Amino acid sequence: MATLPPEPVQVIKQRRDGALNRLVGAVPYIQFLGIRFDRRGDELTAIMPFKDSLIGNPRLPALHGGATAAFLEVAAIVELSWTSLWDAMEAGRLDPASVGADGLSMPKTIDFTIDYLRPGLPRDAYARARVNRSGRRYASVHVEAWQDNRSRLFAQATGHFLMPGDATA
């Protein structure tokens, strides 16, 4: 029995990056904050490049606590959407071109707790989220954010989310 040849790497990358860009690009607030996502396989790193409008305390200067909170919440929601989208996309059940267009509903935040560990410096910030539990209706996500040094987090957060009705069905 003949096995199918593996998909060319460009085709795979185009599909995955395309879906990710449409997911992120569809949300105005992510664009407003200037948040981008770096993808390695299925692993995402959120990046918030520094700009003056993110400053909260101009005397230090430090990132606004609200900007940090939003960054972490964006990282958590995108990770959660991405994780649920990934399996459907890779199994061929979801057309990656449909992402962001005719709707993929976003998970809704139930609660979000941010732990501010040190002031956010006026430079780029990075965050990675981990889905600790993802059920049919509820999900729990933890996010860690750092700047210059991966082991020196400046903020972390945990949130609970209500999953949208099966968007891939």
Added chain:
Amino acid sequence: MPDRKTIARQFLKALPHSHALGMHLDDVGDGWAVLSMAYDPKLIGDPQTGVIHGGAVSALMDTASGAAVMLHPSAPLTTATLDLRIDYMRPATPGQTLRARAECHHVTRSVAFVRAVATDDDESRPVATATGAFTIDSEVR
């Protein structure tokens, strides 16, 4: 000694991110502040419904809480968020201004405790509530 509304206005004006989000100081008192944020398409978090992103609600709650700490009669010089928990009760109605009322209900020498509620036009049903702990610096070091 500048009056408290001036203190709060200066506090808010000095925050570029709050300015970028279009926050406005509505009312203040001893240890409390009311801030509003008009609906703006750039704040949308769910493109399907037009509901603003939770992060924008968090930013409003965080700023209102910080202002409430600065307005406490103990007159702190600076403050920073230690921890903030936000509960989202329902989506904010698209098109409506969001208003957050924060109250600094207790302070110690180094910590301030805050509660906040966010509402849209229907004030009987909160959009979100928050509780937070803030640092306090009351002397120049």
